Amino acid sequence: MVQGRSGNQRFNIVAVGQSGRLQYEAVLLAASLRATNPDFQGRLYIAVPQNGPLWREDPVIHDAAILGLLAAFGAEILPFELRIFGSDYPYGNKIECLSALPDEPFLFVDTDTVFIGPLSDVGFDFARPSASMKREGTWPVLELYGPGYTQIWKSLYDRFALDFASSLDTSQPDEYWKRYLYFNAGWFFHASPQAFGQRFAEYARVIRDDAPRELVCQPLTPWLDQVALPLVIHSFGGGRPGAALAGLDGDVTCHWRLMPLFYARESDRAVAVVEQVLAPQAVKKVLKDYLPFKKMVYQGKGHAVRAMFDRNDLPRKEQMIRNQIKRQGLWVR
Template structure:
């Protein structure tokens, strides 16, 4: 299992993830590898390393920390850490990548991953692309990418969805993904991401690549390696087994009660509590109880669930968007 941790709060999230793994997946027999960006290469001029307290907590929870010297992305595109971090893993050994702002809520080692058929998180919305009127379409934009890398797009389509509906096209959230060989998966993800960034091509000329670059290339890599959309056997991911909580206001606004209970329990652990000192969201939403007392009731009766944009707007209006 691979995660990325660096200073600025991501290390705190990583320690919470490690604590949740230890608490809720005692049967896990794999290794938790933490990639830590170093102040050199593409991160030269800034120090992205973790705090000493976060490093100590991760070590106490059994994580193995490996230094990451980024070459292609770094400070200019921090999401690229996950792309380059795959190169730190042992070739030929199945891997699962998780974003650091994830909770493990159940026996993740018991999830029946078919590592030979890679997949990724479907907890996404139509964030990319945004086809310009009277020019490009969803089909033409995605097809330009599949053609560029010699892939058959037609085999990736969800034909139950209408033409030009965004869900017809393979698109993931990069919050989790897995494969059988991190070396080959990482090579394709890195090479193709660099190629798209450096030469987007005419079809992508009007499209934003930041922060979507990793999610643009991920479906191409998954499809090229014989993978696709996750089946029902993986419903525990973004379900009973993991929760991609993102930040505390969103967790209280839309998160399952099980995840909220777990974050509050982890916050009280002696290894974690020192990491939360001075962190306003935790002090106010957990310590002062504003998460349960104010945010949860705000959204308790919303049906259907509001969009994230709506959630953020209402939380800001209530002065509860604490991140």
């Protein structure tokens, strides 16, 4: 059982997996959890959307070798049906999969996550949900003469009868994006996946289908989940993560996103864990079919990328990192 600052509370972990890229990432996630948290007593679920009318292509993982590795690393396949989203908004998987979980405390993580340290170091308070602050000011997109941050966000809080003022970080200036509650949906947690998932789905559907007029010019793809998430977290009495959660996106988990970016900017510890868990022949035999792993890890190109950057003095914008890697012909996704 996970001990430490989160107490004796047992919890489950869930990530979404489906055919294609996510199935390979799911194996890395499961392998890293087993390697760094061998005493984890919760269940690791790989939630797999089932084929249906909302999908243009079958999302189910059929690859027996992938399924075998997931099982070997202790992951359980969790099938779930989609009733709201699907191919038109695959990010909705992280919303709808929650309804399939047992109603026990959970941590959702994006599939492109590796565990690099003990979860017992994280001070979870499942009654007070939170989410990742590893984000940029991607939404809303302000238009000339259009509504500002306050008008846009307040319209959403008003739509769901939530207190807007208490969500603000008043240490940040008015009309600066960091003043407003905004998360990356790469991880989030709560005591009840049923309650959280139901509200997340409700809020996302209302925003998609009946948004306040202040959002009329706002893009909702791919940002819909990140627009709804702060409202859901605030509605359950949660908020920005405190120091007890610093291990997430820190010394305990790494949301790597794309392999070239991973090698460019993540820690030596994260790189060591990834290369360790991908090294066994049984794993390599299957995962070398995925081009980013083949090129960056198995062919060693990741270290050529890594040598291009000083982790203590990275370019300010991610696009600058991408462009530098592309100029060297090392970009892959």
